[in-house]
Amino acid sequence: MSTASIHISGLRPQTIASLKSQAKAYGVTVEGYIKEIIETQMSIGEMARQKTIDEVFAPTQKQFRESGMSETELDRLIDAARHQQPTKVTRRKKR
Numbered sequence: 001m002s003t004a005s006i007h008i009s010g011l012r013p014q015t016i017a018s019l020k021s022q023a024k025a026y027g028v029t030v031e032g033y034i035k036e037i038i039e040t041q042m043s044i045g046e047m048a049r050q051k052t053i054d055e056v057f058a059p060t061q062k063q064f065r066e067s068g069m070s071e072t073e074l075d076r077l078i079d080a081a082r083h084q085q086p087t088k089v090t091r092r093k094k095r
Contacts, residue, residue, distance in 0.1 A: 011019075023033035047056065064074070 019030050019033060023030045026033060028036070069077075
């Protein structure tokens with residue numbers, strides 16, 4: 001397998017800091033994290049070109065039906081998860 005090197009310029013300092021932070025949280029290098037992002041995105045794009053939305057979500061829908069959970073219970077679970085996540089508000093500097 002051949003490997004290639006890519007140089008990316010023009011990223012904002014905040015983006016670089018975020019990449020470093022997320023890579024550290026996953027226990028990988030920044031390069032490894034970016035490689036995973038690219039490969040995942042390419043895989044998703046390929047799947048989107050080859051499968052219908054029904055085919056993509058069929059395993060999830062099957063698992064949901066087999067779980068016995070109602071849609072109302074799922075809604076509550078999602079709402080609870082949203083409330084547990086801290087929201088970050090960024091403000092733009094006025095010029």
